Amino acid sequence: MPVKQPLWVGVDLGTQHARALVVNDKGQVFGAGSAALTSTRCGPRHEQxxxxxWTAVAEATRAALACVHADAVTALAVAATSGTVLLVDRAGQPRTEALMYDDARAVQEALVVNDVGAPLWHALGYGLMQSSWALPKLLWLLSRHPDLANEKIQLCHQADLINARFIGHPVPTDTSNALKSGYHLLEDRWPTEVLNRLGVPPPLLPAVVRPGTLLGRVGVYASAVTGIPAGTPVVAGMTDGCAAQLGAGCVEIGSWNSVLGTTLVLKGVSDRLICDPAGALYxxxxxxxxxxxxxxxxxxxxAIAEWFCAADLADLTAEAAKLAIGPVMYPLITRGERFPFHAAxxxxxxxxxxxxxxxVFAALLLGVACLERLCFDRVTMLGAPIDGRLTSTGGAARNEYWTQLRADLLGRTVHIPDQPEPALGMAILASTSSGKSLAEAAATMVRGGRERVPNPARAAVLRQRYADFLEALTARGWLDTAIAQYAHARL
Known part of the structure; x- marks a missing residue:
């Protein structure tokens, strides 16, 4: 009787949906499922x-396993949005609303957090916490729910809640999710000397483990709801951005993954902590x-949805490709910039x-490409290694013209994997429970793809447009002259 090949399950909780993916050691997809999520937005408020x-995750995993021999499932891991938190009781039941990753109401709390903890935040490389980070939001929740003061409550990240449902009881969080909650990543501990001054007692905080650590096993009730066999190991996952990085195969020192979706996200791999005095990178x-x-x-x-909501993007791309390199737009989705510089x-x-x-469409595409180059100039200036493989993922990577434009401006070959997504990254991480290293797992599970080689014929004009872009940002007082000069020198 042939031995069933191991199958790995990755779960990803995004803003609009939960997704589950079932893959083997070669990255072949055996099943996939998704379920919709809804949010409540109003100004800086964003809640779920x-x-x-849990309902959405269960629906997604059942769909993913519909045509799979469930007893071949060997382990699973969960990714979720970074900085999404709530308060739960000791049984793991929600006691408050969930504040999403971009809920920005904790403005005053962020000021207090940064006043009290600034030396530590600088030592940890990010300088300051933003109002959307988890620790300011924890203070915000505590102040808005004084009725919970006498209850045994605990901070819970989005992924923690799902892991607890799978296993049947509350579990530790992971260092990836704990970052924005103030965890001391260098010393692997909660910084009680700071948290006590903020009024956050130790019992309020979960235990913390490294991603890939065994948290427990799927319980009988969760198995009946999700279709995942009882006893399946559940390993600690990561935030969705890190999970997508793993899914792109970006795990070797010096490699980088540029994710161009609704926003531009840059993720790399280093053998050491990279400190950013401006706090734009962490x-x-x-x-x-x-x-x-x-x-x-x-x-x-x-920004494309805002400027061209009813347009045929394929036609616009074809027309833009016929134009000479010309105007440049800096297209912000909301007022204020976070990275590669801070400018409210x-x-x-x-x-x-x-x-x-x-x-206008061509100018928008070029503007994002210029911003991407500035991101790389910024991380290079900070001493991060960038000499490894560069991958491009996100919905915009499907636009061949845009991807080529970005490769031309960067002057680097860009690789586009076949199936890059956070759920795959979590399946890769789950597979390390068999004893493989992360690099070994990614090497076999990240499949194929195509590449874009830079066209040197456009290099000169693109460098000039990038120089114009830098000067415009500097003139407006948003870009520090040090990084502007560094970026000019690299031209």
């Missing part, structure tokens, strides 16, 4: 009902003692005067 997370602690520096811009492909007052601008929709 945490109860729907480092996750990954498996196998690697560090994962990265940052997320407020610009990206999401940054806003969209245009250099040049395109006279057609295709011209």
């Amino acid at each position: 009902d945490p109860q729907q997370w 480092c996750h602690r990954g498996p196998d003692n690697i560090w994962l520096p990265g940052g997320a811009s407020s610009s990206g492909a999401g 007052d940054a806003e969209t601008f245009m250099l040049g005067n395109p006279d057609t929709d295709a011209g």
